[in-house]
Amino acid sequence: MRRIAFAMMQGVPPGYFMRTLMLWPILTALAMAQNQAAPPASAPGSGFVGSNACKTCHADVWMNFYKNPHYKSIASGKETEEKTGCEGCHGPAQKHVQAGGGKPTIPHAFSLMQPKEILQTCLGCHGKDMARANIQRSEHTGNDVVCTNCHSIHHAATPKFLLAKKQNELCYSCHAAQRAQFSMPSKHRVNEGFMQCSDCHNPHGSFSATWKMGQRPHMMEQGPGGETPCVKCHADKRGPFVYEHAPVRVEGCETCHAPHGSMNAKLLRRPVVLTLCLECHNGAGSFGTRNNGVPIQSAKHNMLDPKFQKCTTCHVALHGSNSDQYFLR
């Protein structure tokens, strides 16, 4: 035995045991996944009839259901009857079958259910994902926009996420103002297919914004460090910088930019940077990090001189600089 053990040790590369140790949780999980108990037989009087009974009348739904993500529960063969197949979502179908059909006899007929019931039914399985961790406090939930308003389980337009329409069209159906903004000359390329609304927003609700005062904007999908999602793509603006432009970090990119779209270049809130900068840099009141006003520009900035009308020509590192407090390099 000792000889066998010794032989096994020969040629074992360094770190073998450490790697084995690291694999342990994975292997354990695999084992757990493989050893789930078989589903119990239908309890007498439970009312479950199984998906085979549904196929008879709902052949059109069943025919392509193997392409539906919910088919996983059927393929598994190990889920309990209240968590698999048609009845996993719609509830026990015995009365529905006995009545020969009809929506009122379906325990969970989604088109007849209250929004909160729909939400709770779906969260029964989908509540464990962190992406839906804030769904109870999301603005969508608060306005009765729940799962079936956006997702179409049996007639989805997208195989991923089972959306009722292509994502931007789906969002535009309620957010018409955003449709107009994305049709403006300067815009993020959502209509063109480069981006999607969910790149920046989490339609299931999000954590409070870490910029502005947290109250707005709503439902933003935060960046990797909890920052504004803009830095996921615009990584060069992320910093950290020795000289931060405080409003960028404290109030967010929206201070100067309209993120969906703008009639002005570079998604700016004003046609030229001149007025954009001067609206804050007026030296007035108790604003700014020093409580004594946001600094006014010096007298050498004669605005009649064209070179001073485009502030960013000289202040090139406006989002933050490592070498100049006035963002000149």
Next chain:
Amino acid sequence: MKTYIRMWTTNQIWTMALLGAALSTATLTAQQVVAPSMAQVGSPRGENTGNYNYTNSFEAGYRWSLVGGDLGEYRSDVNYRNGLRLLSSSFSIDSKDGHGHYFDQILLNTQGLGNDPYQFASLRIQKNRLYRYDLNWRSNDYFNPGLTVAGGLHRMDTVRRVQDHELTLFPQAAFRVRAGYSHNSQDGPALTTTQQFDSNSAGLPVFEDLQRRWNEFRLGADAEILGFKLTLQRRWDFYKEDTPYSSNGLVSAVGIGLANDLTVLQQFRKGAPVHGRNPGWMGNLLANHKRWAVNARMNYSRGHNDFAVNESAAGLNRFGSATSQQVLVAGNADRPVLVGDFNLSVFPTSRLTVVNNTSVSNVRIDGPSTFTDIYNGFNGGETVYFRYLGIRTVTNSTDANYRVKKWFAVYGGYRYTDRLVRSIEGFALPAFADSATSSAYETTNHLHAATVGLRFKPVKGLTASLEAEIGRADNPLTPISDKDYHTLNGRIEYRTRRLQLSSSYKQFYNINGLASYSVYASHTRNYTANASYSLKDWFSLDANYIKLHQDSVSGIAYFSGTGRSQLQNASSLFVSNVHAANLGARFAFGKRADLYVGYSITEDTGDGRATAANGVTDLSGAILAGVQTFPLTYQSPLGRLSVRISPKLRWNAGYQFYNYHEQFGLLGQYQNFHAHTGYSSVTWAF
């Protein structure tokens, strides 16, 4: 066999003929496009092979464009150009019993491959219970003339590519392992400016070829323990910028239109590498029960950047004297970020939901930067600058949502936020002992906000909602930040199987500052109206109208004047009235053809003035008056046709016209353009 060969040959001939026709049409008209065909290819049921069903669809063709007017603005707004494209493709394989050998599903979708400015590909491969892999790849060809920000001296012609990979092991199990990788790059030529020799000189254009890279690696796991779902994730990301800067020959201030400035940049080289990292941890605990739900998150990251600047310039200063300058900068910046959230939701009855949320975020940014300026051979010595910016925000909110009747519900909420912004500004001259000096500042900001809302469903298909929010903040950071604000938001919708009508109104008013020229007030009002109608399978119509109004009055101060400049105190009244309308109609002619026609117009009517200066004759006032409103019209009619050639083959063609028209221009520049774009393509689906 003969039959097979004959059929194959026939199909090939058809395909080649159609491709040839498509290409020759494109060549003859030689112009541009829209997007992939929206036409229905028919529901592809796919082919069965063994235990799998697969579907496939390709749309390939030629895009063309013909642009008149300002090409830079066209490329900034639209940017479609000529060439062969794989306009879209879709591929799927599904196992029919959910027990595939290596996979149960593969989904692949692409758009615009082959040099479209907007390209996209997504891939999903999964095997039930074992793994799921997702890939998103995107490319954006970005052009911007930079006219309004730097008079064209900040033109960019870059490509941004983004890719995200996500692998989940045991996606249906109680213990899941996640691994991910994201990459983001920006490459391509750009212009920037440098200000040389003294701070009164001009910004001179310098060419650069952007080289920016961001990589992120993620590793994490989800576990379900005693009804709680625990998520842990470790993240590492790395940012690298190695953009080199150099002037391209002689650059003179006169050359960019500054007649009185003799500055000439004869030699210029600059290296400004930034290498950063941002490792972090994230943990989340989540539980959903019948009567309560809880969610807690903790996110910690520690960003760090190392940087250096070596900039050398030689030439003439603004008075025409020979000058040289070298600037050396080195240092690092740190940013530890801690974010925590705790949500508690309780459902005392089936009608009532109460959610309390507490969020804390703490950001500290700090770093030294050593700065050395060698001017005409004179070394001014090394100065160490350091600046600290800390932001701590604590937010607590409580929301209650109560369904009074099946057709009526109310909700309300209250939020309190406390924010502390702290900054320390300092510098030290190492040549002199104890020369370090610094100043510390603190500003606190509190917000109280309340929300109330009502929802109605008086009859089937009809929903209405009304929401209002009022907020009061003290000590806002900037003159345009939210201070005394309120919002109103109303929406009504009627929906049946074939008809959808909706309308909404939203307003946001904010008043910040009342004393002298610190006045700032803004009013935003949005109106929308939508209608969608579909008549069986052969006709559908979408129409909407949106009005976005914004006006703001801001106290501003600036220097201007002929000869010696004088301080000007003024109010900037910016007014924008955007009217946008979209109309789209789709017709299906049996199974033979689909036609889509659409029209979209976005028009800012400004404040109604006839001329940009609006009668202001004073030079200083005219600068401001000319940019207080920016009326322009951007419209785009389009049409797409898709014709069925065979059950698996369709021919598509599309045309879109763009017209961009500025009424006044900006600072004396007009960027108007019009463009004819189109495409001709063939879709093959099976």
